[in-house]
Amino acid sequence: MKIVISGGGTGGHIYPALALINEVKRREPNSKVLYIGTQAGLESNLVPKSHIPFKSVSITGFKRTVSVDNFMTIFRFLKATHQARRYIKEFKPDVVVGTGGYVCGPVVYAASSMHIPTLIHEQNVIPGLTNKFLSRYTDRIAVSFAGSSEYFPSEKTVLTGNPRATEVSLSDGRRGRASLKLPGGKKYILIVGGSQGARPINDAVLEMIPMMKDYPGYYFIYVTGDSHYATVMELIKGKTPSNLLVRPFIYNMPEVLAGIDLIVNRAGASFLAEITALGLPSILIPSPYVTNNHQEKNARWLESEGAASVILETELNGRKLMNEISSILSDRAREQAMRRASSSLGLPDAATKVYKELNAITKL
Known part of the structure; x- marks a missing residue:
């Protein structure tokens, strides 16, 4: 299996991604993984230390209030989607996974537009903005808590828990x-x-x-x-x-x-x-x-x-x-x-x- 995985900003998004990568490697030792994050997030330090190939895009999150900054965020989103599309085209993954953080937005969206299977994972009970946006485009939504299911389309939402739990x-x-x-x-x-x-x-x-x-x-x-x-x-x-x-x-x-x-x-x-x-x-x-x-x-x-x-x-x-x-x-x-x-x-x-x-x- 060839997987592109994206998750960034905080350890809460990154550690589940790393745990999932470990599970895939355990089951399929010859699998290949590419991690797409940002240079500003914690992932730029943690992922290379885990000897996982890493690429970055430039993206910021949306403000929750009306702001001029959001117009720049839209521009950065489109640019990051273009960057992600290029990485995905070069890597040719079987599936693309987003584990949260705004970096997942352009990566999963790009994969969906290229008709590559996608999955997003939601760690929190109340979903973040990025996963709410991506829920319209992704093939599967994995949630950590049963209480999250009501916020997503029921036909493609499944309760899995958080991959980090397996390691612990x-x-x-x-x-x-x-x-x-x-x-x-x-x-x-x-x-x-x-x-x-x-x-x-x-x-x-x-x-x-x-x-x-x-x-x-x-x-x-x-x-x-x-x-x-x-x-x-x-x-x-x-x-x-x-x-x-x-x-x-x-x-x-x-x-x-x-x-x-x-x-x-x-x-x-x-x-x-x-x-x-x-x-x-x-x-x-x-x-x-x-x-x-x-x-x-x-x-x-x-x-x-x-x-x-x-x-x-x-x-x-x-x-x-x-x-x-x-x-x-x-x-x-x-x-x-x-x-x-x-x-x-x-x-x-x-x-x-x-x-x-x-x-x-x-x-x-």
Whole structure:
């Protein structure tokens, strides 16, 4: 199989694409892949590091309000479509896949106009503008959550889950705990604010630290983000309780996730795919700074299904966060119910499902 895949801007669009590529390579070692992204997005760094051929187009996203910039975006879209058409014509793919971000717009649209089978993957509960636009042209729409289906044409929408979940579901939690040298016999709580960290979450954890000694049965793993680590370590110098481990970043996150009991984090789509694949209960603190408020909508979906508790950033403080952690972990019935709900939403075979859809549309 020859695949062109496009997804860009943030890790939430890129990591599912890389997971799908890994699945295709696992099943078809001789398959060929071309990744089309932008030079400005994270994909220009992550994709070449994964030894995947990479081409770029120049494109920006539309403003959600009437703006002169949108006229320039239309011009860039047409130019990027022309660039994508050239790459596709040279590569001759069997199928073209878009995993989100505005770069997918010209790539998938170009492929559709060339009558090449196309599939888009939506990670969020509420779809982004690009996927809403492409839904009219693509052959198949794969969604991560059942709640997304109502926004797309039913005849070509299929619930697959997020391919990132497949990689995480295979992780070994014992190795994750061993890598951090965690003591045995505890309830493990992982607190992280995304790859860059999040100051409001960090501030809440700093408030919590004096309280941690009152919970000897809990062990807290606190990931500050690289940019916040030095400041945090200076602030807690000489005050670190024995049941707290502070790290700037965790490189084997799937393994660590598989070895914990409760996660406190933002509500990015790929992250939610990971925790539901593992059946983890969560406390979600959605970022208010993302497009279309996607994270709160993602978080509220999990909360409505009983898999998560949501604390808005405007309501967040150390006491509230500690009380919610204790409320979940001290109530075995609630913790187990959240685990079951999370697991019921998880689709650990997501990469396989998307792969099967790719095969199906190439035979249409």
